[in-house]
Amino acid sequence: MTGRERVQARIQGRPVDSLPLMPITMMFAADTIGVPYLEYVTDHRVLAEAQLETAAKFDFDYVSVISDPAREASDLGAKIQWFDNQPPAVVETEALLSDKASLAGLRLPEIAGGRRMLDRVEGVRLLAKQAGVNKTVEGWVEGPCAMAADLRGLNTLMLDLYDDEGFVIDLFEFVVAMETEFARAQVRAGATLIGIGDAAASLIGPKFYQRFVQPYEQKLIRSIRGIGVPVRLHICGNTRKILSGMGETGADIIDLDFLSPLAEGRAAMGGSQVLLGNMDPVRALRDGSPDSVFQRLEECYAAAGPRYIVGAGCEIARGTPRENVLAMTRFARGRN
Amino acid sequence: MADLAQLREAIINGNAKAAAAVVNTAIAEGTQPMALIHDYMIPAMDEVGRRFECEEYFVPELLLSARAMKAALEPLRPLLASSGIQPAGKVLIGTVKGDLHDIGKNLVSSLLEGGGFEVIDLGSDVSPGKFIEAAQSTGADIIALSALLTVTMPSMKYTIEALKEAGLRERVKVIIGGAPVTQQYADQIGADGYSENATLAVALARRLMSGTRQATA
Incomplete structure (x- = not known):
């Protein structure tokens, strides 16, 4: 099977010849080809080259345009801080929506306008052209909670959940409309899977997750699936209290971070949900040995059961030994 | 008369206005600032921390309580400064x-x-x-x-x-x-x-x- 076929088969519940292998790589990929991360996030040709090289070297089943959470915020006019060799970040103290009234005047960004969102779309196009036959090509958008936090400021958004329900709903509506269009542009460019990153959702607890975030994740996922591709939901952090809600979003693949045991995810979401994860990327993967990585994956697979995709809980950290990543490959290829 | 038990509850529940109101009444009645802080406010935030630790509270609740704590501390700051009372560190x-x-x-x-x-x-x-x-x-x-x-x-x-x-x-x-x-x-x-x-x-x-x-x- 090709990587693309393997991932598709896993999602559709058909047999696979070996476990799909889809660890997130960003800075690790840039380091693989020896480029500063600033180049990776500002030039889709560099990103594509790094992803292709990394996927080839470690036999990953996919390539991805995930890079940083600031692409949409940047095109909307948020202040971004750039770094030479790490991801850019939204400057929270000068958040675009520090004044809530600004939301009424905010317009959806023109993706074709030639800025950072377009660069991601072009990255998808290049990856699809060069590897789309054999690999799953993953586009990427921000989830409602993460994007709202980027625009409003994470700390402020947390209080808005109590202080101004109407504003939060309006903001989430805006985000879902924007991300649907962003996903559509990436699918048109050749993405065969869309990943949604919604890290901030792990901070808010089950009450607000069920009331505000999950319905909008669900809406976004339904819209993207309606475009014709499956969806991966990635929420970094401790999601133990929201696992069943995550399972009801309709995501085809759900990532679990290392703080959320796969066995709990399986129990909460049922046997048919495809789970991906979840070893600690720093303590287990970067600081472990090939043997300990292999052993940890045995445990993950046993806990997750057959509907499983090999990956770490989050991004493979910079500085992770090559042999440890190859242990993931060896594990995946030896199981089906 | 200030209902000091309400101060603890207001901080735990993240009600900044109520917390500040109790403190202002207590100050007007001559209650010692350190008594308010040590007997009600610090125990309240300890309870918030406990609830956060055992995942009864999450980030929004913690920030809400922190806001209430700040509101309660605000009227006490000048009194603490003038009396030379030292913080825990x-x-x-x-x-x-x-x-x-x-x-x-x-x-x-x-x-x-x-x-x-x-x-x-x-x-x-x-x-x-x-x-x-x-x-x-x-x-x-x-x-x-x-x-x-x-x-x-x-x-x-x-x-x-x-x-x-x-x-x-x-x-x-x-x-x-x-x-x-x-x-x-x-x-x-x-x-x-x-x-x-x-x-x-x-x-x-x-x-x-x-x-x-x-x-x-």
Whole structure:
């Protein structure tokens, strides 16, 4: 099977010849080809080259345009801080929506306008052209909670959940409309899977997750699936209290971070949900040995059961030994 | 008459207006500021920390309670300053150079303040030089460093090295935390302590202060 076929088969519940292998790589990929991360996030040709090289070297089943959470915020006019060799970040103290009234005047960004969102779309196009036959090509958008936090400021958004329900709903509506269009542009460019990153959702607890975030994740996922591709939901952090809600979003693949045991995810979401994860990327993967990585994956697979995709809980950290990543490959290829 | 039990409840429930109102009434009635802080406000934030620890509370609730604590502290500050009452310790806190993630740092900051510490929050992306400057000007007892990214963790090491070069390392304790940070890393770079979460950070700071006070007694 090709990587693309393997991932598709896993999602559709058909047999696979070996476990799909889809660890997130960003800075690790840039380091693989020896480029500063600033180049990776500002030039889709560099990103594509790094992803292709990394996927080839470690036999990953996919390539991805995930890079940083600031692409949409940047095109909307948020202040971004750039770094030479790490991801850019939204400057929270000068958040675009520090004044809530600004939301009424905010317009959806023109993706074709030639800025950072377009660069991601072009990255998808290049990856699809060069590897789309054999690999799953993953586009990427921000989830409602993460994007709202980027625009409003994470700390402020947390209080808005109590202080101004109407504003939060309006903001989430805006985000879902924007991300649907962003996903559509990436699918048109050749993405065969869309990943949604919604890290901030792990901070808010089950009450607000069920009331505000999950319905909008669900809406976004339904819209993207309606475009014709499956969806991966990635929420970094401790999601133990929201696992069943995550399972009801309709995501085809759900990532679990290392703080959320796969066995709990399986129990909460049922046997048919495809789970991906979840070893600690720093303590287990970067600081472990090939043997300990292999052993940890045995445990993950046993806990997750057959509907499983090999990956770490989050991004493979910079500085992770090559042999440890190859242990993931060896594990995946030896199981089906 | 001020219903002081309401002060505790207001902070736990994140009701800033009610918390400030009880404090203002209590002050007008001549209640000692330290009695309010020690008997009601610190226990309230300890309870908030406990609920956060056992996942009854999450970040929104913690920030809401921290806001109520601040509102309750506000009218007390001038009284504390004029009476010369010392805080549990003085903590400089910041997310290290290159890192803009501040939610974890803010949680620690809130709980430390709720625990009776004076907290000077330097914000995010704080250079070693800025930590040193602030340590010199404030006479801080503890410097708390936060990092969310593996790539910014080395800034913790550089800050500790800079403190040594500035001759401040013996005078100030350094504690570190953040998702990728480990006890092993703390030992490696010579930090005085590591905490895996916000509530334990308060216990760590109290422990270090008690050690400092014993050493200087």
